[in-house]
Amino acid sequence: HMLKRVPDGLDPFRIAAASDNLSEAWRCTAPHLQSRKGAKVMVVGGIGQAIGLYAAGIAVTCGAEVDYLDSCPRRLKIAESFGARARQRPSLFRFPKPSEFYDVVIDASSVATGITHAIRSTGTGGTCVVASYHLGAYTGIPMMHLVLNDINLVVGMNHPGTNLPDVLGWVHENDFPAEKVTTEVVDWEDAPKGYGKRTTKLILHRSPLG
Numbered sequence: 001h002m003l004k005r006v007p008d009g010l011d012p013f014r015i016a017a018a019s020d021n022l023s024e025a026w027r028c029t030a031p032h033l034q035s036r037k038g039a040k041v042m043v044v045g046g047i048g049q050a051i052g053l054y055a056a057g058i059a060v061t062c063g064a065e066v067d068y069l070d071s072c073p074r075r076l077k078i079a080e081s082f083g084a085r086a087r088q089r090p091s092l093f094r095f096p097k098p099s100e101f102y103d104v105v106i107d108a109s110s111v112a113t114g115i116t117h118a119i120r121s122t123g124t125g126g127t128c129v130v131a132s133y134h135l136g137a138y139t140g141i142p143m144m145h146l147v148l149n150d151i152n153l154v155v156g157m158n159h160p161g162t163n164l165p166d167v168l169g170w171v172h173e174n175d176f177p178a179e180k181v182t183t184e185v186v187d188w189e190d191a192p193k194g195y196g197k198r199t200t201k202l203i204l205h206r207s208p209l210g
Contacts, residue, residue, distance in 0.1 A: 002160070002161050002164070004164040004165055006168060007168055007172040009172070010168065010171065010172045011179070013182070013185075013203065013205075014171065014179050015167075015171060016182070016203045017050060017054070017178065017181075017201065018160070018164060018167055018168060018171070019164065020158070020160065021050040021051050021201070022050075022054050022167060022171075023158055023160040023163045023164060023167045024051050024131055024158040024160075025051050025052075025053075025054030025055040025058055025106075025131065026054070026166075026167045026170065027158055027159075027163055028051075028055050028106045028129040029041070029055050029058045029059045029062065029106065029129075030058055030062060030170060032104050032127050032129065032154075033059060033062040033063070036064075036104065037063055038064065038065065039065070039103035039104055040064070040065050040067075040100075040101075040102045040103050040104075040123075041064040041065065041066045041102055041104045041105070041106070042066070042068075042069060042100075042102045042104075042105045042106070042121055043055045043059070043067070043069065043079075043084070044070075044105065044107045044108060044109045044115075044118045044121075045068060045069060045070035045072070045075055045079070045108055046070065046071075046108060046109030046111055046114055046132070047092070047108075047110035047132065048108035048109065048110050048131055048132045048133075049072075049075060049108075049200045049201070050200055050201040051108045051131050051132070052070070052075070052079075052106070052108030052131075053068075053075060053078050053082075053200070053201075054178060054181055055108060055131065056068045056079045056082055056084040057079075057082035057083075057084070057176065057178070057180065057181070059084075059104070059106075060082050060083040060084055061174050064104070065085075066079075066082075066083070066085065067087050067100070068080075068084040068085065068086055068087065069087045069088075069089055069095075070086075070087075071088065071089050071090065071091050073088070074183075074200065075200060076088055078180055078181060081180050082177075082180065092109075092111060093113050094113070095113055095114065095116075095117040098117065098121040100121065101121060101123035101124075102121055102122060102123055102126060103126045104122075104126060104127050104128075104129070105118045105119075105121050105122045105126065105127070105128045105129070106118070106128075106129050106131055107128065107129070107130045107132055108131045108132050109132055110132035110133050111132075111134075112134065112136065112139055112140065114132070115132070115134060115139065115141060116140070116141065116142060119141055119142055119151065119153070120142060120145055122149070122151045124149045124150060124151075126149075127151070127152045127153075128146075128151055128152070128153050128154070129154040130153070130154065130155045181200065181201045182202075182203050183199045183201050183202070184197060184199040184202045184203070185202075185203045185204075185205055186202060186203070186204055186205065187204075187205055187206070188204050188205060188206035
């Protein structure tokens with residue numbers, strides 16, 4: 001059920017992550033920006049490396065004013081290449097005090113301090129979308145800030161089988177350069193070595209069969 005037709009002329013390298021990271025980033029951005037033209041958006045990057053970068057690029061393509069917050073210089077440069085404003089934080093776990101408020105915030109940090117920063121950076125009536133995994137038995141969030149500021153907190157899993165046709169169509173129609181996030185392309189036969197590398201987005205390549 002996950003097999004979907006790729007639009008004619010769409011480069012497979014561009015959509016190599018469409019069944020996971022790319023569709024997750026699209027879910028966290030495009031639907032929430034349809035009614036918020038010119039919205040202020042912040043992406044909290046981190047452990048969800050590629051998701052945060054795809055989200056920043058998609059939001060820029062949707063016409064949003066985007067800030068990308070991360071501690072990794074390489075990811076900050078990729079975000080800038082999409083047209084986002086790069087903001088560097090002290091470390092993976094340390095965040096500055098929120099100084100701006102946004103219409104839509106995407107948390108791709110996967111750290112407890114990250115989701116807290118994301119929520120507290122969301123403006124009144126805004127939307128905070130959690131695209132990261134928080135694996136602790138309990139993850140504290142500032143509930144009163146959410147309630148008093150009428151913030152919509154969106155959590156849940158990506159369903160690429162449902163979203164893929166929309167994602168593929170959107171990438172094709174908007175000529176979205178998702179390949180900017182790719183930091184390593186490895187031949188299929190070298191997959192074990194490729195997966196051993198620490199890189200933002202690995203793509204495995206195999207020549208067409210038959």
